[in-house]
Amino acid sequence: MYRRRFLALALGVMAAGGCGRAGDSGAASAGRLTIVAPAGRGQGWDRTARALAAVLRGEGLARAVEVSNYPGNVGVAALSAFTAARGAFAREGRLLLTGMPMVAGAEIANADSVTEATTPLARLVGDWAALVVPAHSLLRSFEDFAAVLRRNPAEMMVGGRLEGGSDHVLYGMIGRCLGVDVRLLDYAGYSGGAEAAEALYEGRVAAILGSARSFMPDIAAGRVRPLVVSSAERIEGIDAPTLMEREVRLEYTDWCGLLGPRGMSAGDREEALALCDRIDASPRWQAVCAANGWNRVYLSGDDFRQWLVTETRRTRGVLNELGLMRSIATSCWGSCAGRH
Template sequence: MKKVAGVLLAGMLALNLAACGGAKETSGTNKDYPKKPLTIVAPSGAGGGWDKTARSLSKVLTETKLVEQTITVENKPGGGGTVFLAEYATQDKNNPYKLFVSSPPILINHDKKEGNSPYGYRDTTPLAQLTKDYGAIVVKADSPYQDLKSLLEAIKTNPQKVTMAGGSAPGSMDHLVAILPAYKYDVNPKAVKYVSYDGGGEALAALLGGNADAIATDTSSVGEYVKAGKVKVLAISAKKRLGGLLQDVPTFEEAGIKADFTVWRGVFGPKGMKKDEVAYWEEKLKALNKNEIWKKELQANGWESEFKDAADFKVFLDEQDKVVKELLTALGMAK
C-alpha cells in the first residue's frame, strides 16, 4: 500500500488542480435577484485562507460596484467546515442570499473515514473557482528547526515529541500537507502527531503560543508574520519558488521531498439556486476575475488567479473527488 500511497501523495496529492467543472442548476427564474443584502460565509475562524478569501471577495465586489447590494462576511468555525456545511445543506439549501468559500476540505471531509461529513459539494451549487494557493510548513522564528530536513529528522526519531498543527480537521487539507513531507521521508503518516484547530489563524496562534512545534497552513496566511519576524517558513508545496516575502523559501522538492500540493479556492451557493441566480453570479465572478482591483488584491495576498466558471468548476470537482478518494484509500483514511 505504501508504494501506491507514495505515488498518490507525490502525484495525485500534488493536486495540480488543473481539470474542469459544471454546475447543476435548479429550474426556475428569479429576475429580481438580488434584491436584499447578501452574506458570504468563511466556514472557519478569522485569519485563515477561507476568511481572507471571503473578505477580499466581498471587498472587491463592493468597491467595484459589481454587486450593488451590501455584502456581509460571517465566520462559521467548526470541524474544518463540516459544522457549517451541515447547517447550510439543510437549512439554507434554498437561500440564494448566502454563499460561501471553500477549498479541498469540502471533498476530503466528505470522503474520509473518521469524523466525515455526510454533506459535500454535491449538496451545493459550485459557482466558480477563483484562486490557487500552496501549502507551507511553518515554525517560530526561534525554532530549533531551521530547515525542513531537521524537522523531519526529529519527527522520524520520535514522532510523539513533535507536534504538528493545522487549521483543519484530521484527515483534511492541512493534515495532508503536514504529513506529505513526513511520508516521503519514510515516516508513517499515522505516527505524525497532528493537532487540529478551527482555521489557520488559530493554528498560527498555537504556534506562536508554544503549543505546536510546526504548522501546515497556506502560504497566503503567513506573509504578515514573516514580515514581522515571528515565523520562518521551512518549505512550500509549490512546484517553483514564489515571489515577494517568500522568494527565498525552498519548495518541497528543493528541500529533498518530491511532492507538491495546490490549494484551490472557490465560491459555492445553495443546491436550490435558480438558473437566473447562477447566471447572475457567473457574470459577476467572470467580471471580477478580469478586474484590475481584484488582480491587485490577489497580488497583495500572494494568491494566483485560477478561474473556472460554474460548468468547468463542477467537472473539475468531480475529477478531484476521485483523486481524493484514491488518496484516502491508500492511507487507510477513506470511509
C-alpha cells in the same frame, strides 16, 4: 483561458483550465445577490465575503449585495441551508463561499459532499503554506525533517490550526508523499496561527504549518526559519525551496471558491459563471487580492467541478488515514483566504 497546476500528490500535478467568458463587459448586472459566509461576522470567511461584496457593488456587477452569516461546523450548517435553488439567478442570486474546511467538514459529518449538495461554480483565490521551525532548531532543512518522519513518524510533534483543517490535511499529504505511516503522525491543533506560533516558541511543537504570508514578519525578524513552501514556485520574501524541489510531488493552497444552489437551471448556471468570470477579471478584485496577499487561482465551470470531485476524494483519503472521519469536533476550524 489559462491553466494552473494545483494540489497534486505523488501521482502528479493535475492541470485544469479556466473558462473563456471573462471580460464580457457587455453582460448585464445581476439583480439582488446574497453571499452566504460560513462564519460569524468579522471572522474568517466573512471578511472574504464582504470584500467580494464590495467589489460586486463597486464594479456594478449586481444592483444589491448582502452577506448572510452561518457560523459554526466549518460550513456544514451553511451547506445544509443552501442546497435548494430559489428563483432565477439574475433576479435574486445566492452564492456560497467555500473552501477545503467545508469539503472536509462534509466528509467528516458523513453528509452529502460539496459537489453533490451544490452547483460548483469557481475557485477564486488561495493561500500557500509554509513549514517553519524556530531559528535555533536542529532541523536545518526539509531533508532533516523528512529523515525524522521516515525514521519514526511519531517522534516529532508538528502544530498548526485545528485538527482536520488545511494544515493538518497538508501534513498528512506530506507524510503520504514521504512514504510514512500517516496514522502515526503526531499533530497538535490550535485555534489559530498565533496560538500555534506560541506553541512553537515555547517548545511544545518542533515545527508548525500555516499560511506562508503570515510567517513573513517572523521570518524577516529571524525568529523562525522556513524549511519548505507548498507553492509551485518559490515565494518572494521566503528563502525556502518548494516541496516539488525536494521531490515531494505536492502543490497545495488553502483555497476559497463559490458555489451555487443545487438544481440550478442551465441558464442560471451560465449567468452565475459569467459573473464569476467578471469578478476574476475585475481590477478592483485583483487589487483586493494583491492587498490581502491572496493568490488568484481561478478555475470555473466543468473544470472546477471535476477538480473539486478529485480534491474531495483525495481529502477524504487523507482524513481517513489520519483517523479523523468520526472523531473530531468541527465547530471552530479556520477559513481559507480570509485569515490574517
